[in-house]
Amino acid sequence: MRVTIAGAGAVGKSIASELIENGHEVMLIERDLAEVAPEAVPQAEWVHADACEVASLEDASVQNCDVVIAATGDDKVNLVVSLLAKTEFAVRRVVARVNNPRNEWLFTESWGVDVAVSTPRMLAAMVEEAVSVGDLVRLLTLRQGKANLVEVTLAENTALAGRPVRDVPLPADAALVAILRGGRVIVPQSDDPLEPGDEMMFVAGEGVEDEIHRVLTSGDPGGRELI
Structure with a gap:
């Protein structure tokens, strides 16, 4: 996969290194000459240019990329890069960094953003996940808010203890994708029994998170206790 990253600061370089390590081709575009440091990520292609200019993106052949990541520290720049990548160059997947949570509402498909990544929100979610038992924590937003990755840690007194996964009456727009238990x-699988302390990871559609939480605390979407 060929990936273009706009912004070669600490975040951009870190993303580039990870992607290259995973076997992808990466191009870094940076307008600040002081940040252009090919020795930092030597396997990447480096371009000194302004990613907010159509001509610069044309010269860099962004239209041949599978993914564009707008990773600068400026939300306005990230929005412009995302919009140009999607509307001018028809890039299939556009990922944008959100620096200020108050701007998160702008990072939608209207601005060409397929996936918005808010570092403050993710850090807050990680803190909640670390200390919350029985509460539902949203870890990541997918598909412009149409689905979310959420986590619930089963309480010690859960009525679901010992019940197999198939007995969990989840709503139609939710899927249990993983259980974290100790270091595992x-x-x-449908026959796997649940245990107190299980961290249950779900992909959930819009509007069903409260229902998932109700199921895991009462055992039934209608609020009836499992017996």
Whole structure:
């Protein structure tokens, strides 16, 4: 996969290194000459240019990329890069960094953004996930808010303890994708029993998170206790 990253600061370089390590081709575009440091990520292609200019993106052949990542520290720049990548160059997948959570509402498909990544929101979610038992924590937003990755840690007194996964009456727009138990990652099977302390990871559609939480605390979407 060929990936273009706009912004070669600490975040951009870190993303580039990870992607290259995973076997992808990466091009870094940076307008600040002081940040252009090919020795930092030597396997990447480096371009000194302004990613907010159509001509610069044309010269860099952004239209041949599979993914564009707008990773600068300026939300306005990230929005412009995302819009140009999607509307002018028809890039299939556009990922944008959100620096200020107050601007998150702008990072939608209207601005060409397929996936918005808010570092403050993710850090807050990680803190909640670390200290919350029985509460539902949203870890990541997918598909412009149409689905979310959420986590619930089963409480010690859960009525679901010992019940197999198939007995969990989830709503139609939710899927249990993993269970974290101690140091293990479990791909859930219908016969797997649940245990207190299990960290259950779900992909959930819009509007069903409260229902998932109700199911895991009462055992039934209608609020009836499991017996």
